Amino acid sequence: MTPASTPVQRPADARLLTIAADGAISHLRRSAFAAQLRPGDLVIANDAATIPASLFGVHQRTGRRLEARLAGRGSLAFADLTFSAVLFGEGDHRMPTELRPAPPEVRVGDLLALGPATARIEAVLDHPRFVRLVFQGDAAGIWAGIAAHGRPVQYAYMAQALALWDVWTPIAGPPAAFEPPSAGFALDWAMLGEIRWQGATFATLTHAAGLSSTGDAALDARLPLPEAYRIPATTAGAIQRARARGGRIVAVGTTVTRAMEHAAARHGRVVAGEGVADQRLGPQTPPRVVDAILSGTHEPGGSHYDLLGAFADADWLAKADIELEARAYRTHEFGDSVLIWRRRRVRQALAVA
């Protein structure tokens, strides 16, 4: 697949590879997504707006420049100013991470001057570049500082630097994500109207999508980090109603899947409220709630790809990979999409027959 290197969220020619519940693969225009729905289905998307999480500044004890990429937070609360963060040395995203100078060695209590904001290192986690930091000051001032000084996490394959509006989905709400919940780039307001026209419904949750990559194998192996989420009461209610009427639950993105499956595993069903999703999803964790996932195209090897294994057999995914490659689908955040319906339990059906 080729990287999509311009920040166009909804190119007119965006494509959608679908894997049906029996493994059949088809190729559609992504604008035909809503037509795949039936009356009673429920589409759920992540309404997290993306925080400009890349903050350049100075490590005050050594005077050395660094970049702190905010990576996670224990809650979605306004006043929660404690973040996990990955530190990078001087340079920028155009430089391969392994060629970037290491960040200065940080100790607990060190201060980072990040534009107008100051953060204190509260803990060095189990990797020298992975820290927990606390911003110093009142919450309104800190958010103003992050808004003014932060930049969206950038990608080396993009031709130009991303602006904040490039990384907000059309439905973006509270600032919670550290990288965009990019499956939601497929949505626009016309499509939400088409979903309703199909007799399906639309709902949202908020999930703090974390960093997709740190450029460090040891850190990348830990991804995804625990991610805070919030499920509104109206969304929990919509899920119960959809299931009661036999409707299917379609998750827009891995983050929505992770949040709903976490809530369902913990409570037996999706209940309203906040949580922190800390589980990994894959072939060994069949979905309890989600019937289909609309996602970007992911290359084998990462946690996103593993998650797709919860929906489709490995050989189906391998076949889809060949098709994506052969038909030159575009990959990464601004690329094409896949829609994967949860595999039908063929063996059970055979046993009954």
Place this chain on the structure above:
Amino acid sequence: MSIHVQTPQSPLRVAVTGGTSGLGLALVRAFVGRGAKVAFVARTASVVTAVAAETGAVGIVGDLARKDDVHRIALQVTAALGGLDVLINNASDLGPVPLALLADTDCEDFERALQTNLLGPFRLSKALLGTLAGAAREARGGVVVNISSDAAVTPYETWGAYGASKAALHHLSHIWDAELAGEGVRVLSLDPGDMDTPMHAAAIPGADRRALQQPEDAAEGVIAATLSALPAPERVSP
């Protein structure tokens, strides 16, 4: 009049642009006085700080006329309020001061009026639409109020830049209101009438101020219209 709330724990969440003078300041004070959670936006940091200290509302420094500021403002609004039920696009620019014939209006003054009065409200409403639609799904909010003027419908001489920009905003409001009906989001265009404000003084320096309504009184009308556009409490789904 009491603010519509879903529960006592979740007050109405309101954002007001141009919240440090005139009608905007009156709206900030009145909404705070009724128990709403309020964020306001204005350009001058020292004035924002003073109004935030006086009212307890969250002050955000930004210029709606600048594209680069809009998402930064939206981020701070939703972070501070944990969502948004009502957006009031009140910040306005007169165009040339003193007012001028269109033929004497500098393009730059016209552009600034369009940026502040038309494109700024469009951009901010768009950036906050996901939040407002979410509030509508939760049956607790989803109202955009665009502050209009009788100059939007009556062609007053020397009010060309302002009147044309407000006419466009008025029309945008009605189109968007129709388009968003399915989302449950309302877009209102409200004319508060002539008020005794710094903007009015800049436009008509010699006006008889005793004949003008006070912004506090005009704010009551705006609040009443806003509340009546909110979802009715009985429609709140369990």
